[in-house]
Amino acid sequence: MSNTTMDIVSVLKDYLRFPGISADPNAKQWILDSASYLAGLLEKAGAKPEIVPTAGNPVVVGRYNADRNDLPHIVIYGHYDVQPVDPLDLWKTPPFVPTEVDGKLYARGAADNRGPHAVSVVAFANLLARRPDLPLRVTFVFEGEEEIGSGSFPQFLRDHQAELSTGDFVLLSDTESPAADKIAITIGLRGIVGLELNLEGPNSDLHSGIHGGAVYNPLQALAEICASLHNPDGSVNVPGFYDGMLAPADWEREELKRLPTTEESYKQFLGVDALHSLPGYNGIEATRFAPTLEFNGMGGGYLGSGSKTIVPAKAFVKITCRLVPGMDPKATFEKVSSAIMARVPAGIRASITPMQGCPPYYVCPPNRPNTPADMNPTLAKAFDAAHTIISEQFGNPPIYTRDGGSIGIIEAFRQICGMNALMIGFFLPDSFIHAPNENVDIALLQKGVKTYEAILEQIAAK
């Protein structure tokens, strides 16, 4: 039991000094040191720490009231690993020397995700200092592989399924808010599935004079197949592609109008003179509510300077689809692959390699026309508490939106442990996550501490 209060800025000035870069095989010791530091912080806050080894980097667990099955049980998620720092010369301050400038704290990991999950630990410590017998069960799970795809985390969830499935919901902050006074609660995420298509024609590049005209050019076949995958109106031309997709509720479209972004400002930001979105969705809606099929890269033939008169032997394209709730990565992969294979002309051999994907996610807040009758009551209470406290702390009620990006572990928590998530965004569009000069807004984190404290306190048993 502890009664230590903590200050988020002092904590981060220590924590952000550990270069725990999961993508760097030479940073293994830093990963372990980051995990030890975090375990120490949890202990100081009043939770019982454990560093759980996995096939990859360890998961840091902190337990409070672990033997109390009668209490509401919150699972708090975060990741202590960070992205690489290069290009180093573009940093204005050293990435692992946390530096305060104009109300922001600069360091790798400040926003993604050490600042936001340290908020949860500090809030817990401060609440416990005030209420040492807090009638609440809390389990912190902080992984060290999020930036490299969370490879070991689903197995960790399966290994701890009995313990974690007693949780009422997962609380996390690893999403973006549009502005420091406009906090987003993310209620949906797109899934993703991808493939690489390789086409082969003749057994080598051919002289386009001697052999040109006799064979199907693989680049031409590639262009024709790719062009066939969308209709002129922008919709995806794959049979059954949109089957089962969950359309946004009317209130979700209304909610989006509260974002500071307009179609005009979005066009300017992107540097395009027109947006191109699925019929029925404006550009801002499409990134959140509609699935896509995108070409990420394609190639083949001669790419050097000047000309080289050949019929190439090979061509390739990399494709990914973003999926909305109601769509399944495996089923979408099958539909897109069969559509492609059916369109390969005679004289061309095609092979498709799948790329790793993850499912989409959706949770409906309480008191909406589409709120499920069996919504977990503790989660409903947490949504209500978050709404009230965010309105007070930040001067505006939260904006409930779906995000266009994908976080695979959220759906893994739901599928393996039966928990939905409350996701509160603590980084901003100019936090430069994954980029040089990553930073976090200090006042936002301080209000974040108050927000977490209030949520934990309000869902504690009476």
Ligand SMILES: [Zn+2]
């Ligand atoms: Zn990240």
